[in-house]
Amino acid sequence: MKLLFVASEAFPLVKTGGLGDVAYSLPCALQAEGVDVRLLLPAYRDLLRKLASVRILGWLEVQGANRVHSVRILQAEHPDYPFPLWLVDCQALFDRPGNPYLQANGYDWADNAERFTVFARVAAELARDALGLGWTPEVVHAHDWQTGLVPAFLEMLPQRPQRVFTIHNLAYGGHFSQADFTALQLPSHWWSAEGVEFYGGFSMLKAGIVYSDAVTTVSPTYAKEICTPAFGYGLDGLLQSRAYKLHGILNGIDMDVWNPATDPALAGWYFTKQAEPGKSVNKRELLKRFGVSNPGSHLQYPLLGMVSRLVEQKGVDLVINAIPGLLADTEARFVLIGAGHGYFEQRLHELAAEYPERVFVFIGYDEQLAHLLEAGADMFLMPSRFEPCGLNQMYSLRYGTPPIVFHTGGLADTVTDASPQNVQSGKANGFVFHEPSSRDFSRTVRRALDCFAQPAVWDALQATGMQQDFGWSNSAAQYLDIYRSHG
Numbered sequence: 001m002k003l004l005f006v007a008s009e010a011f012p013l014v015k016t017g018g019l020g021d022v023a024y025s026l027p028c029a030l031q032a033e034g035v036d037v038r039l040l041l042p043a044y045r046d047l048l049r050k051l052a053s054v055r056i057l058g059w060l061e062v063q064g065a066n067r068v069h070s071v072r073i074l075q076a077e078h079p080d081y082p083f084p085l086w087l088v089d090c091q092a093l094f095d096r097p098g099n100p101y102l103q104a105n106g107y108d109w110a111d112n113a114e115r116f117t118v119f120a121r122v123a124a125e126l127a128r129d130a131l132g133l134g135w136t137p138e139v140v141h142a143h144d145w146q147t148g149l150v151p152a153f154l155e156m157l158p159q160r161p162q163r164v165f166t167i168h169n170l171a172y173g174g175h176f177s178q179a180d181f182t183a184l185q186l187p188s189h190w191w192s193a194e195g196v197e198f199y200g201g202f203s204m205l206k207a208g209i210v211y212s213d214a215v216t217t218v219s220p221t222y223a224k225e226i227c228t229p230a231f232g233y234g235l236d237g238l239l240q241s242r243a244y245k246l247h248g249i250l251n252g253i254d255m256d257v258w259n260p261a262t263d264p265a266l267a268g269w270y271f272t273k274q275a276e277p278g279k280s281v282n283k284r285e286l287l288k289r290f291g292v293s294n295p296g297s298h299l300q301y302p303l304l305g306m307v308s309r310l311v312e313q314k315g316v317d318l319v320i321n322a323i324p325g326l327l328a329d330t331e332a333r334f335v336l337i338g339a340g341h342g343y344f345e346q347r348l349h350e351l352a353a354e355y356p357e358r359v360f361v362f363i364g365y366d367e368q369l370a371h372l373l374e375a376g377a378d379m380f381l382m383p384s385r386f387e388p389c390g391l392n393q394m395y396s397l398r399y400g401t402p403p404i405v406f407h408t409g410g411l412a413d414t415v416t417d418a419s420p421q422n423v424q425s426g427k428a429n430g431f432v433f434h435e436p437s438s439r440d441f442s443r444t445v446r447r448a449l450d451c452f453a454q455p456a457v458w459d460a461l462q463a464t465g466m467q468q469d470f471g472w473s474n475s476a477a478q479y480l481d482i483y484r485s486h487g
């Protein structure tokens with residue numbers, strides 16, 4: 001089976017969040033199952049710089065916004081990828097520094113509609129082998145709004161591949177104006193409520209839902225949630241009407257990249273059956289990295305960690321509001337890594353300045369530090385208000401760092417609360433709260449701290465999480481079923 005996998009980011013070349021991890025680890029898992037994969041990405045400037053050599057496959061003339069682009073299609077090999085990467089090289093659209101979606105000031109690139117329309121047009125051209133490479137995919141799998149137009153362009157091919165579209169986060173809809181629609185010369189028959197039109201503009205995510213043969217999202221619970229007004233961002237009605245083709249498939253994690261027994265970012269390795277002394281070695285190193293002069297004296301105290309995009313979704317405010325109270329009457333220390341909204345960044349800086357001995361903050365993006373935190377923290381905080389899947393809680397479980405999560409989406413599907421019954425039956429692996437408030441969050445942190453003080457209970461919790469298999473094998477098989485069932 002030939003599969004064209006189309007995404008706007010992929011680890012380790014370009015990553016802003018979990019989509020990047022999945023767009024790397026899922027195609028790798030599928031390739032291991034015998035699928036012949038090509039991964040198509042935009043040739044962002046920073047991405048190109050990470051590649052040792054690229055080969056030109058050909059040129060395509062592609063309609064943009066009131067102009068036509070001459071686009072080069074490149075092929076590259078990368079040591080982390082067992083299949084070729086295909087890149088859409090259009091200098092006017094992708095040869096620029098920094099974040100793939102945002103300018104340095106945090107606003108979207110003004111031409112995002114054009115950038116991802118051109119990207120999608122190229123994907124559709126390659127799917128019909130417009131370059132005559134002798135490689136025609138049976139399945140095209142596209143991800144999130146940036147690739148939402150791919151299934152729509154494929155609709156127009158007389159002989160089209162199966163189109164699978166995955167929603168990683170419905171909160172980002174790829175909404176653009178009617179003026180953009182016109183400038184991009186998109187087919188006028190798409191402009192209807194049954195097509196891509198959305199509240200007077202158009203939505204690329206909607207296009208992906210409407211025009212694909214199967215829609216998937218990244219956990220079974222989120223698949224149900226997005227069919228309700230509370231989580232649907234105005235698309236819940238559409239999703240309900242497409243329930244026949246909607247599937248919730250839990251993301252897997254890359255068990256090699258995230259393995260505490262081999263992770264090069266760690267100061268000490270450890271194994272499923274024996275987290276200590278490895279975890280303490282990492283805790284000491286983590287504290288040292290944050291400038292703590294005598295990390296040994298902190299080792300006995302619980303260290304609560306968080307790695308997150310600093311946005312409303314992630315419940316950062318719940319953590320910020322809860323920290324002063326928790327510092328007042330517990331021994332907890334906090335270590336927080338993140339970047340995002342200026343307000344949250346500033347509040348975290350302020351907390352670190354106010355409590356220099358107990359709150360440690362890094363504002364920025366640091367993949368290695370994130371790995372070290374997963375290993376060195378005692379607990380992981382993930383109070384997301386909604387979470388399509390979430391990968392960090394699974395990384396935490398694998399690293400013996402029980403997560404504290406709100407009951408939603410993929411968090412609900414992966415974390416089992418340490419209630420007395422669940423502890424007794426050996427099912428508990430973390431802590432779950434049910435009301436998205438600082439109060440309920442704080443209460444649950446205190447419950448976790450009580451558990452931490454009982455070594456036998458804590459060891460059992462850690463062991464349960466570390467022994468679980470969050471790898472891709474089960475979920476990759478489900479994707480294969482979908483590729484085949486729609487074939």
Ligand code: ADP
Pocket residue numbers: 016017018019021307308309337338339364365366367370389390391392393
């Ligand atoms: P989301 O995709 O919504 O951000 P996930 O939990 O699925 O949430 O994935 C987040 C990914 O991004 C994880 O691999 C996490 O380690 C990483 N990440 C997020 N923020 C940072 C950061 N500031 N530094 C390093 N890694 C980060």
Ligand code: GLC
Pocket residue numbers: 017018019022168169218251387388389390391410
């Ligand atoms: C999105 C979601 C996150 C999910 C990730 C990968 O960024 O916010 O929950 O884990 O995509 O699917």
